[in-house]
Amino acid sequence: MILKTRYKPFAEYVRSVKENGFYPYFHPISRSYGPEVEVGSRRLVMVGSNDYLGFTHDPRVIEATIQSLHRWGTGPGGSRFLCGNMTLHEILEERLAAFVGKKRALVHTTGFSANLGAIASLATADDVILCDKEIHASIYAGCRLSQARIVPFVHNNVEAAARKVRWARERSPESCIFLITEGVFSMSGDVSPLPGLIRLKEEFPDLIIYVDDAHGLGVMGRRGAGTPEHYGTVEGVDYIMGTFSKALASIGGFIAADDEDVLEHVKHNSKTLIFSAALPASNVATVLACLDILEKEPSRLDRLRENTHKARAGYREIGLKTKDTETPIIPIHVGPEEKAYRLSLELFDRGVFALPAVYPAVPKGQAIIRTAYMSTHEPRHIDFVLNVLDGLAKKYRIRLDDLELPRIGPEEEEAEPASKPAQGSRCSVQGG
Template identity: 40%
Template sequence: MPSGVLRSFLETRLAELEEQGLGNSIEPLEGPNGPVITINGKSFINLSSNNYLGLATDERIIEAGIQAMRIYGAGAGAVRTINGTMTLHAELEEKLAAFKGTEAAIAYQSGFNCNMAAISAVMDQHDAILSDELNHASIIDGCRLSKAKIIRYRHSDMDDLNRKAKEAVESGLFAKVMVITDGVFSMDGDVAKLPDIVDIAERYGLITYVDDAHGSGVLGKGAGTVKHFGLSERIDFQIGTLSKAIGVVGGYVAGTKPLIDWLKVRSRPFLFSTSLPPAAVASCIASIDILRNSTEAYERLWDNANYFKRGLTELGFDIGASETPITPCIIGDEKKTQRFSRILYREGVYAKAIVFPTVPLGTGRVRNMPTAAHTREMLDRALEIYAAAKRELEREDAG
């Protein structure tokens, strides 16, 4: 039996979260995570998936995984440095490097693992990291693990970054200074000011690190935010995930060959965790081949995203500063946000409420992710439901 102290702590804290509108429930899908999903026998238009290009359910990707499993088995069987590296892993890393325009790449078990691995392998207690205040949780944890001095700069505020970079470098206190940013910020959909960040980094001799989890497959004709700005030769670390636009699972770091060689001998998730299973690796390879050979899904994604954004704006929703398919409907109050999401759910739209601590208090939102797989009819129906939900919420507030 759990200790009474633990049970009391958990029950009290969970009740507090529910009271504050910060609770969360997990509802298993009864099928694939496509543009329409099924939960408890009911169908929903799905606006909460990161499956940007619809590749998670693409038959070519599925078939590649099936064939690899038949040849290589279900699991890799070991860490990469013992005998868990298969020819498939090497092929994936070669294709990732070509995709990102770098000398080399290294694959990890998740995008979260990438940030835990790469930051702490290069930065330590003698260093400093300049981190955008809205960077992803995995960057925050990776920075903490490194034991470097963490200096937060205001979100996309280049004057603040310049001032803090100058202070950090001129202080003489740090052996190395790194600047870290998301390429696309996952809660607001805005894009990092990479050209300005690179100029500041080169002015002060900073290491540059871009987590492009939500940019790869979405910007730069699919190659990502760094390629979008033409900065492939000026960024030290390009981080990406294989679970969003790529549609499978895993993550990677792309950069120079010496950087990747260092990560292979010093990044702990690579050294101490079993490597990606063969089926996932083969599916990733097939997905990257599709992205490099065709922009059809990429263009369809943007057509759908722009259409849905216009529709929400015309309905009077605040979609913030989004520049990408990530489209928040910012409600504000946490309980009101949860209520709005429940109305959408009741009417057949699955769009989860995003509240603190994922976003700051008072900025609750329903985050929408239109994908290449949505039809115009699906999006039109979703907009109708949004309009009705908005009216219902306004009536409730008025009453």
């Protein structure tokens, strides 16, 4: 087949969406102030960012980043394996390990590459990986690269996970069995039922639990150390993965664990660590500065929680469907994809920057507008967003009473565990 022919229908679809005036992605932001951004000549309230603690514009973080540029230069000059490893990387690894409560951490250049490289070097083709159906694309990519058998389980359902563990143990008595989930799910804001998943170790002591806490780090827990800290279950999680691209105002990612031998193996076998350039020193310095401030100013977390609470209470008052979690990710349930595109664009026209997530990031016909709040939003920002949403809720029929909610079966589980996630799963291309 000619490549051009293969991708023509997709390009035509995107073109038609643009021509019909409801393409909401890739807005070019010309300036950011944190909770506000400029697009062209317009200034909007940003409620789509993962900069949960508002660190990207903290003058102390910016100053530390600038200072590191003078000392280390702009680029790493190579992979960590060769000439790009700096003392700063090792200092950060020690800080991260202590912060999340593990013995050792391993920094990668992005969160995506941390999942990809780490999972692919932990698991082998002889192993079984059980994963929540709504895991991020980077986890799924790592699972695929490992060649292990991938067995999805119903989202956040401990009983379903338990059945899959039993099935895997009976079928493959010699395999390593991994259970991979997220601490906080990037689209729904759902929090993983970690204590229940960890209890499976009572029956299966060698179950290996890996938690991607990209959206929990800096957000959950008393010190912001993440979802395991929130539950007091740090010990029960074997591998904690985190990113710097959300609350820590940079890019980069890491995995942390107590088993130093396994991490030594990952350090020398993670393809994305060995064969990809190191995280530039300036990004490392940003993260270190964020950790310093977070440790000294836990009140930032309080402000994030207050803002989240205010927004969630406001959504409820408007009549929107919300869940009782404390994460700053609050999805607005819309339903049909086209309606979500239109709503996002109308929000944009009225000064609110919030984007839709559609299939396959969420199941078909269950599109959402993903909103996320920051500790640096002021009450006036949240009031403004609530006011705009209130004005549009009736028109778009997004209040709980108006929504046509999909009927979801109690299990929606495939009879036979598959090596591919079921249709509608977010495994393949979840954003976030």
